[in-house]
Amino acid sequence: MSVFKLILINLGRNKRRTILTMLSVVVALFLFCALRGVLDTLEASIKVGSETRLVTRNKISLIFPLPLSYRDRLAGIPGVKAVSYANWFGGRDPVDPHNFYAQFAVDATTYFPMYARDIEIVAGDPPQVQVAVPAGLDPKLASFLSERDACVVGERLFKRMKWKLGQRVPVSGTIYPGTWTFTIRAVYRAKNPAFGEETMLFHWKYLSEKGMGGQGTVGWYALELSDPSRAGAVAHQVDAIYESSFAPTRTETERAFQAGFVSMYGNVPFLIGVIGIAVVFAILLVAANTMMMAARERTAEIGVMKTLGFEDGMIFKVVLSEAAIITLGGGLIGALFAKWLIESSGFNAGGLLPPMTVSWATVTIGIAIAVLMGATSGLLPAWQASRLSIVDALRRVD
Amino acid sequence: MAKVDVQNVRKVYRREAEEVVVLDGLSLRIPDGDYVALMGPSGSGKTTLLNLIGGIDQPTSGDVVVGEVNIAKLRGRELSRWRARNIGYIFQLYNLIPVLTAYQNVELPLLLAKMSSKDRTERAKYALEVVGLADRQKHYPRQLSGGQEQRVAIARALVSDPAVLLADEPTGDLDRKSAADILSLLERLNSEFQKTIVMVTHDPHAAEHAKRQLHLEKGVLQAS
Secondary structure, X not given: OOHHXXXXXXXXXXXXXXXXXXXXXXXXHHHHHHHHHHHHHHHHHHHHOOOOEEEEXXXXXXXXXXXXXXXXXXXXXXXXXXXXXXXXXXXXXXXXXXXXXXXEEEOHHHHHXXXXXXXXXXXEOOOOOOOOOOOOOOHHHHHHHHOOOXXXXXXXXXXXXXXXXXXXEEEEEOOOOEEEEEEEEXXXXXXXXXXXXXXXXXXXXXXXXXXXXXXXXXXXXXXXXXXXXXXXXXXXXXXXXXXXXXXXXXXXEHHHHHHHHHHOOOOHHHXXXXXXXXXHHHHHXXXXXXXXXXXXXXXXXXXXXXXXXXXXXXHHHHHHHHHHHHHXXXXXXXXXXXXXXXXXXXXOHHHOOOOOOOOHHHHHHHHHHHHHHHHHXXXXXXXXXXXXXXXXXXXXXO | OEEXXXXXXXXXXXXXXXXXXXXXXXXXXXXXXXXXXXXXXXXXXXXXXXXXXXXOOOOOEEEEEEOOEXXXXXXXXXXXXXXXXXXXEEOOOOOOOOOOOHHHHHHHHHHXXXXXXXXXXXXXXXXXXXXXXXXXXXXXXXXXXHHHHHHHHHHHHHOOOOOEEEEEOOXXXXXXXXXXXXXXXXXXXXXXXXXXXXXXXXXXXXXXXXXXXXXXXXXXXXXX
């Protein structure tokens, strides 16, 4: 037997209590890490956006469109290397309305080259007729490019829905009413995990023709810059051009644009943080109470150990170690389980957010909290046990 | 040479504003290899004197010299280490750790010694052999009779080979047969292993097993 084994034996003397205390720490740290995971995910969603791209949208609100006619003028602004544009479609799965995934109408010939660093095409239907694929586009997009109602879907969505290439997928329009049917012609994989793989991309031209009666309005423009250091100047120039037009613009970096979405959550991130800390604090009190009860029940035994020659410091270490093992063990299980469960679930709010993640920083903070919890909950009983006079301790039974 | 030399010891407990004098200028010499029974009515200071000799309590004044060491001057870690090396303590209610087996209970004091696991095992097994419980090593205290529990407690007191054994009413919670066994064992430890034994008891029959009987009355030694 070693002192460590003695500690383990002590932990096993009331297995139910030890397991329940550890489980409470597991739950606390799981919740803490899961809640912080939400914050991590929101933070990651900001990072989806690039600092080298600008987004130009209607100054009033994102829900108001911009004319397509802005495209050529934007492309002519010095410092703008390429322009693409897209619309939010907002369709629903007609079979299962709760099965939400994002759909965007994009200008394929400019969109895919612009986002080549973020996504790659991993599968594509061979074209029925020979099609010339424009430079900068993956040849696997040939079939998609040649069909008006074709779409490209994220690999994860593709697998989750058990779709096949060539399958026709119905989508109920909400902003653009009616049932829309898209043919899956290619599948993309996110090179940047934060981009997500739960999105459907289809031709903007199809949306324009079927949904807007040929009216050329776009949700937003994406501008790729030749010199990212001039982002501020270019954004200012764009907004200045359209300041007095019927559709004034607001231009910002893609990252700031994403951050704007996050800011719409208002104080939710703060509340999430507070709830996480409150949960940990509540469990800390429970753990501290349990440790004190456990130490108190052994008052006479501690007196005996001291009589045998165990020093105060050793008693302190034994009692503190018991608390530390419970909280550190529970903390490790809770934090790592949260990371594993949440990341393997791949939840991404239907593509509105990157796949939910619990960062290693959060896991580390969780484990640090568990250590702190162990120290805080174990310190008082350990100190009391170490300070206990032998005569007083033995008197409680003799 | 005296193994235990208690010189002019006074022990005063404070209960709220009141001072209770438990030992009042007590002096006592116990030679090496002696076996002393301390008797006296409840509250006479027997256990207090035993605790002072064992270094688990400190005198208000006076000296307690055990071997060459005045333990009244020792504090904290020094005193704990001294206790681990020099004193074996036997309690009335055995005070075994319920979650440890008989063997683990006996091995417990050896965790404090710089000793290999093999040596610890040998010594713990030997101590259990001495008390006649070699076949009960893996039994937990709840699986043993009172007499057996007390014998495990004696093995625990014995295992670090202390010169002095202190027993506080070691037969007080036992039936007559078990008590007789324990008293025989203590006699054997005194005669065969030359342990100096100080035993507190109320029982005159138990006291008869000791070489000497001392009587305490209101903190003062009556006769030796």
